[in-house]
Amino acid sequence: MKTKDKHNFTPSALYGWLGDRIFSSTIFVLGFIVIFTTIAMAVSLYFSGSEAISKFGFFGFMTGRVWDAAISMEFGTWPFIVGTLVTSLAALALSFLPAVAIAIFTAEYAPKWLGYIIENLVNLIAAVPSVVIGIWGIFVFTPWVRDSVYMPIYLWSLENAPSLTPILGNPAGYGMLTATVILTIMIIPFTTALACDSFRMVPKEQREAASALGATKWEVIRMAVIPYSRGGILAGAMLSLGRAIGETMAVAMLIGNKNTLPFTVFGPGSTMASVIVNEFREAVENIHLASLMAVGFYLFLISLAVNLIAAWIQRKYSATGGRAV
Amino acid sequence: MVNNEHLIENKIRLETIDLSVYYGQNPGVKNVSLQVFDKQVTAFIGPSGCGKTTFLRALNRMHDLTRGAKVTGKALIDGKDIYDPKIDPVTIRRKIGMVFQKPTPFPTMSIYDNVVAGLKLVGIRDKKLLDEVCERSLRQSALWEEVKDRLKSPGGSLSGGQQQRLSIARALAVEPEVLLMDEPTSSLDPQSTNRIEELIGELKHQVTIIIVTHNMQQASRVSDNTAFFYIGNLIEYNKTTKIFTNPDQKRTEEYITGQFG
């Protein structure tokens, strides 16, 4: 760094020193605003929702099961928390192995050109906007899955396993399962991308050590590649989970929008993100709007928690002991 | 041609006949024929890029894993050609083990699991047997006393020298006939290097060892016979003491007197 000689007013010194000051100040201001934005999000959501949170209590609102915007003006986010967690965790569970499998194929088995194509196709899934997947879901997927999957299962259960029927719920097509399946597909690219990167970074020596012991190709992958990439794979899974929790439009368009528990497998449900989008336009009452904002606040907290847990898991399980990716 | 009338001889364990390795069009190793004898240490020396490592890796078919690499000629272990198309490289690699320059314990496995990794590959599950083999291998590689109380700690928690001895134990656990060592001490400190050289002296009574080294003094310390490579060719192969005191080839003499590196 140039010494700041404040008594040297020659043009070139000013150019250097003043230029540096102006430039770095500008940069810092820009950077700080990024910091403030995050804080502003937490603060504004809390304050906008404070009317509801103070009325029903922090935990009261969180665990309240009634969401009635029509008559009693009583609100609680519990159904939405359940909806968010169930769909997101189920989507994560369903997508994990397929996503890792694609990464294994791309990184370990496929010839370069094929790996390149598949990688780009998987990234394309992530690039398609949520609303586009939503419209396809409404007009193509839902009718099909209702007629080919839900109805047959529902009718079968009516005859052969009537106790199962209430759990299955109304096979209208829109609902928890549909939203979960669509979410599963949407979040695969994130796990796959990070897993793939991780596999590519496994040192050659690890693979060779496994081969030298007499391991077959799959055994090398199982013994040397996958364990070494643990951190990256888990990081990808956490990223996928974070995306699932925040996914709004496709879920809003496909989940059927029911605000009360219990949810059923086929039947309609709701998530925190979907209820905000679905009810925002109609929210006339202040308490209704405040409640939606408060739901946003709890969504913020859950997202934050997942992000922090993700960073922690990645650090703990990384084979290289640090930031593996 | 290679003059080897002074070789310390024994039963022939490994033999190559006109073995060549090509990377694409470039020959890394050209027409090497030599014999490696049972229960001895054979060293491969030569300047960087001379092909000694390339040749070593041909002996357990590691080049199969490299795209664009081609091996011609024969490599016989106990008379059978390992490059015979009917033979599976996976089975060869159990008979001919390898230790690499960088110690490579599997970082997510414990010390115990590292050592028995090769056994678990073939489905051996008997705990008693695994325990026995683990202890035997770690004793063979002079690591047992240091780690016997913490067999469950991760393989990566050891020092560099210990990790390399762990890698050796892992290779020995599957009871190979021949152990290939690719510059096993070049990333270690002098003390660890010493220990491993002592180890090699003891191990040779149980397993035939071939060691690639760029350190001439090491070759003269540990090996019975030495092969000198230069630009992909085998220049001279003879008893170690002869190579280092009175070599037959001029090139060899130039190398060991440090006229080129």
Added chain:
Amino acid sequence: MISLRRRYIRDNIMLTLIILNTIVILIPLFIIIVYVIAKGFDAISLDLFTKELGSPTRAMMGEPTGLVHTMIGTVVVDLIAVLIAIPFGVGAGVMLSEYPDHWANPVLRVLNDTLNGMPAVLKGLLAFTLVVKPMGTFSGLSGGVALAFVMFPIIARATESALMNIPWSIREAGLAIGLPRWRVILSTIIPAAKVGLVTGFLIAFARAAGEAAPLVFTSFGNNYLPIKWTGWFMGPVDTLPQRLYNLAISPYEHWHDMGWAAAIVLLAVIIASFIVARFVIRDKK
């Protein structure tokens, strides 16, 4: 003991499962793309680009309707977002990369990563509180702000990454010939990182261009063209993603068809961004 044959059988089973799995996962992608292209193509017409939407009755009566106001609105809102996001995103990225000693750096990094992982819907709510409430109306401006919140964390991370890839020796060389630090950054480092910066921007743009959730609370939507030119900034504005959502959930079949048209246009914009990004990378390699 497991025989070698059994091990190979297991190897082959795994490979088969892995290949099957890959095919099965990619099938929905193809189906979606095919449907969007087929149905969208059918619904495209000149009217789409020249007429405004109007009320549902317009469509039901067979009068010409289109999404011209949506297209323009999308351009306006995206442009506002870009103009806001680039300075902040690049600025934050420069701070992270070039001023690593600054005490706020680790905070900035953590918060930027956090912001990156936040659902877009929350960014829309933030823009609602910061812009819509004070202005008293939904507006294109607030929509731009909301999308900027989506864009700039991505740009910041890409910028940091691109700048960190430039070797330290280049900075040293600049300083050694007497250039002040700010000149070194502006005139040597940033141009050297051009490719990474442009790519990062394109990716951020593609992401934000497809987001509907933030816009539902900010630009809100409009079935008509604004009366005055200021209406694009000061009043509710229609954008492709948000309009696609409205059309899809509406009860009118004609609007459903237009939804497909909106979908193919949106998809085209995004894929175009990625193709341009690929081009930029290949060019400089």
